[in-house]
Structure formats: structure tokens, C-alpha cells
Amino acid sequence: xxxxxxxxxxxxxxxxxxxxxxxxxxxxxxxxxxxxxxxxxxxxxxxxxxxxxxxxxxxxxxxxxxxxxxxxxxxxxxxxxxxxxxxxxxxxxxxx
Numbered sequence: 327x328x329x330x331x332x333x334x335x336x337x338x339x340x341x342x343x344x345x346x347x348x349x350x351x352x353x354x355x356x357x358x359x360x361x362x363x364x365x366x367x368x369x370x371x372x373x374x375x376x377x378x379x380x381x382x383x384x385x386x387x388x389x390x391x392x393x394x395x396x397x398x399x400x401x402x403x404x405x406x407x408x409x410x411x412x413x414x415x416x417x418x419x420x421x422x
Contacts, residue, residue, distance in 0.1 A: 330379040338372040338390050355385050 342363065371388035374397065378386040386394050 327380065330385075331376055332371070334372060334379060336383060338368065341389055342370060371395070374383045374398065 374388050375385040378384055386397070388394055388398075
């Protein structure tokens, strides 16, 4: 189980850093900022890949394939709808 999690951690870390091979050696360690990254999205991709590996035996490939990323919003919307519809007192406001 540990090897699957470590493989996903390596993929996650690889997406956090730039490809240093394309940067000249004199500029590799300069004190400039990289482009900002959306850590919430990257953390979601990481979490789904770990869950896929541990629960289904194969990662979802969220980092590698952007066409799988719709599942994150799908699950979030389903959880939100379940919360609203399952609480009878809120149901009368027609929020679904």
C-alpha cells in the first residue's frame, strides 16, 4: 500500500516544480518566483489518484489526463444535492 501512495506523492511533487532541464544552469537556483499554482486543484487530483489506487487498484490519472477531472465536480455536486434534498426542512425552499 505504501508504494502506491509514494508513487502518487512523486507525481504530485513533479507537478509542483518546473522542468529544470530547460532552464540554463546559471538561472536554476535564482531567487525568482515560479508561476502560482492552484493547490486546491492539485490536492484534489492527488487525493483522487490515491483513492483510486487504494480502492480500485488503479489511479484515476488526474494529473496525466484532464478528461477525467470532471469527476471531482460531479461528486461535489452530488454531495451538495444530497445534503439539500435529504434534509426535509430545507426541501420546502426548492433549492435543488
